[in-house]
Amino acid sequence: MRSVRQCSRTACQRAAVATLTYVYADSTAVLGPLAQHAEPHSYDLCAEHAERLTAPRGWEVVRLSPQYADAGPTPDDLSALAEAVREAGRVRRPVEPEVGAVETTRRGHLRVLRTEAE
Numbered sequence: 001m002r003s004v005r006q007c008s009r010t011a012c013q014r015a016a017v018a019t020l021t022y023v024y025a026d027s028t029a030v031l032g033p034l035a036q037h038a039e040p041h042s043y044d045l046c047a048e049h050a051e052r053l054t055a056p057r058g059w060e061v062v063r064l065s066p067q068y069a070d071a072g073p074t075p076d077d078l079s080a081l082a083e084a085v086r087e088a089g090r091v092r093r094p095v096e097p098e099v100g101a102v103e104t105t106r107r108g109h110l111r112v113l114r115t116e117a118e
Contacts, residue, residue: 017034019035102114
């Protein structure tokens with residue numbers, strides 16, 4: 001399922017569609033498609049902010065794509081959501097230890113079981 005990251009601009013609640021990074025050594029701002037993962041030194045922008053982006057005087061803006069638009073949910077997103085709902089609704093039966101196993105310790109939801117052969 002696609003990540004729903006928001007635009008990095010203050011008070012903007014729209015979904016991000018592009019990622020902005022800076023190459024300080026070359027005085028260049030690079031605007032490309034939304035990165036797979038959010039990075040600490042990059043900025044995610046919505047379509048409106050990506051289109052209106054300007055750089056400081058003396059800097060160059062490199063646009064890797066001419067247009068940025070939110071594609072919206074895909075059929076894969078809907079399938080992933082339906083599967084997640086099904087999984088959440090499944091009844092889980094507790095796992096019974098094998099015959100002869102004795103619980104020796106417990107840490108949160110984990111149990112240490114020992115059989116008499118050990």
